[in-house]
Structure formats: structure tokens, C-alpha cells
Amino acid sequence: MTIANPKLTRRLQLSGLLVGLGLAVEALTMAWSHPTAFLAFLLVGGTLVALGVLLYLYAIVSA
Amino acid sequence: MPYLTESFVAAVLVTIALVALVALRPSLVEARGGRVLAFLALCVLPLLMSAIGVSAQVEHSKSTAFCLSCHVMEPYGRSLHVDDSSYVPAQHFQNNRVPRGEACFTCHTHYTLFGDFKAKLRGLRHVYVNYLGTIPQKIELYEPYNNRECLHCHAGARSFEENDVHKEARAELAKNATSCLECHDTIHNVRGLAGVKMWKEGKP
Numbered sequence: 001m002t003i004a005n006p007k008l009t010r011r012l013q014l015s016g017l018l019v020g021l022g023l024a025v026e027a028l029t030m031a032w033s034h035p036t037a038f039l040a041f042l043l044v045g046g047t048l049v050a051l052g053v054l055l056y057l058y059a060i061v062s063a
Numbered sequence: 064m065p066y067l068t069e070s071f072v073a074a075v076l077v078t079i080a081l082v083a084l085v086a087l088r089p090s091l092v093e094a095r096g097g098r099v100l101a102f103l104a105l106c107v108l109p110l111l112m113s114a115i116g117v118s119a120q121v122e123h124s125k126s127t128a129f130c131l132s133c134h135v136m137e138p139y140g141r142s143l144h145v146d147d148s149s150y151v152p153a154q155h156f157q158n159n160r161v162p163r164g165e166a167c168f169t170c171h172t173h174y175t176l177f178g179d180f181k182a183k184l185r186g187l188r189h190v191y192v193n194y195l196g197t198i199p200q201k202i203e204l205y206e207p208y209n210n211r212e213c214l215h216c217h218a219g220a221r222s223f224e225e226n227d228v229h230k231e232a233r234a235e236l237a238k239n240a241t242s243c244l245e246c247h248d249t250i251h252n253v254r255g256l257a258g259v260k261m262w263k264e265g266k267p
Contacts, residue, residue, distance in 0.1 A: 009089045012101065016086025019109045020079050026116045027075040030068045033128045035190045038120050045116070049109045056105040 011059035015052045022048030067119045074115070078108040124186050130167040133193050135202065138253035139167075146262040149249045157262055160216070174215040210236050213243045 026045035029037040081104035084091070091097030123129055131140035143156040143166060152170070155161045161169040172182040185205070192198060214236065217223040224230070228246070235241040244250065
């Protein structure tokens with residue numbers, strides 16, 4: 001199922017992918033009590049989530 | 064897994080399900096309800112989850128396992144298992160005078176208004192030094208150990224207050240003029256652990 005604006009569709013899907021991956025990384029790091037897990041949470045999970053959210057916001061303002 | 068961590072993982076799974084719904088069916092955003100759902104799934108919930116996650120990670124960083132996961136801290140972890148009650152940290156750890164799961168944090172935080180916050184900032188610095196800095200040959204406290212941390216638990220305790228030596232020095236101890244460590248002077252003593260007998264939990 002797609003919407004009239006294919007660009008918006010692609011951006012929403014990419015945003016969803018980034019946010020989903022970021023959240024999955026954040027959840028996985030909870031299983032490990034180690035400074036590496038803390039850094040992975042912030043640098044990998046946090047960055048993916050931030051990129052996904054920014055892409056979503058860009059997608060809705062540019063649609 | 065602590066309660067906060069379990070709740071976080073459950074909430075993340077729900078958020079991922081909502082994210083997948085929006086990403087797989089982008090046509091949902093054509094309706095007003097779908098747009099609200101997309102805003103929640105792709106903006107509000109991920110930011111909220113990340114903020115809760117930071118809090119959960121900071122809680123993790125209080126754990127003894129977290130502190131001892133750095134190679135340089137291993138001898139300090141061993142010192143908690145010395146079979147000699149004159150070792151102050153070992154005596155506290157083995158007799159549950161500090162929660163074993165948060166043993167390092169319990170004694171090394173500052174019992175002041177921003178003590179926990181400062182301890183966590185120092186922890187962040189330690190993470191940085193562990194990965195990118197130069198680990199010092201000798202690990203030292205930033206400042207002399209403050210009696211406040213000992214008195215946080217011991218002040219008012221019968222065993223402490225009724226001790227004759229403590230009674231005499233009570234005012235000086237409260238003012239930090241005399242350090243508790245002047246008498247209780249066997250602390251981690253990591254350089255002398257080689258031939259020391261170790262306590263094995265559950266074995267008499």
C-alpha cells in the first residue's frame with residue numbers, strides 16, 4: 001500500500017528502519033553491564049534514533 | 064534484570080511494533096489518526112524510550128559488575144573477597160553492610176545533594192579514560208576519603224556510638240578532622256593481595 005507522495009513513503013520507511021534499528025540496539029545493550037554497552041547505547045542506538053526522528057520530521061515538513 | 068530494564072525492553076518492543084506498522088503501511092498517514100500514530104511512533108516514543116534508556120543505563124553503571132568490568136579494577140574486585148576482616152571493603156561486602164550488587168558505588172559516591180550526579184560524571188570520565196585516555200599506574204581517589212561517607216551509615220548505629228574510641232573522637236570524626244581511615248587503615252590494599260587467603264562464598 002503506498003500513498004500519493006512516493007518520496008514521503010520512502011522517507012517514512014527509512015525513518016522507521018533507522019528508529020527501529022536504533023531502539024533494537026538500545027534494548028540489546030541493556031543485557032550487558034559494561035562500559036562498551038553504555039557507549040553502544042549512546043553512540044550507535046542514540047545516533048540511529050536521532051537520525052530516524054530527524055528524517056521523519058524532515059519528511060513531514062517537506063511533504 | 065532490574066525492573067527498570069525489563070520495563071524499558073517491553074516498552075521498546077511495543078514502540079518497534081508501532082514503528083513497523085507505520086513503516087510497512089505508510090498509507091496510514093493519509094488519515095488524521097494515522098498521522099498522529101506516525102508522530103507518536105517515529106518521534107515521541109523513540110525520544111521518550113531513549114531518555115528512559117539513558118536513565119536505565121546510568122542505573123546499570125552503579126553496579127559492581129559494571130565497575131569491575133574494566134581490567135584495571137579487577138584487583139579491587141578481588142579485594143572484596145579477602146578472608147580477613149581487617150580489610151574494610153571485604154568486611155563490608157561479605158557481611159552485606161553494603162549491597163553487594165552496588166558495593167563500589169555505595170562507598171564511593173558522595174552523600175551530598177549532587178553526590179550521585181558527580182559520581183556519575185566521574186564515571187563518564189572513567190569510561191573515557193578506559194577507552195581513549197591513559198590509565199594511571201596507580202589508581203587514587205580524587206580527594207581524601209571523607210568521613211561523611213562512613214557516617215552516612217554508621218552514625219547512630221549502636222556498635223559505632225557505644226565504642227569508647229569513637230566516643231572520644233566523635234566530634235573530630237564529624238568535622239573530618241580525624242579520618243576514619245587513620246585507624247581502619249587496611250582498605251583495598253591491592254598490591255598485597257598475592258598471598259592472601261580468599262573467602263569463597265558458601266564454603267566455611
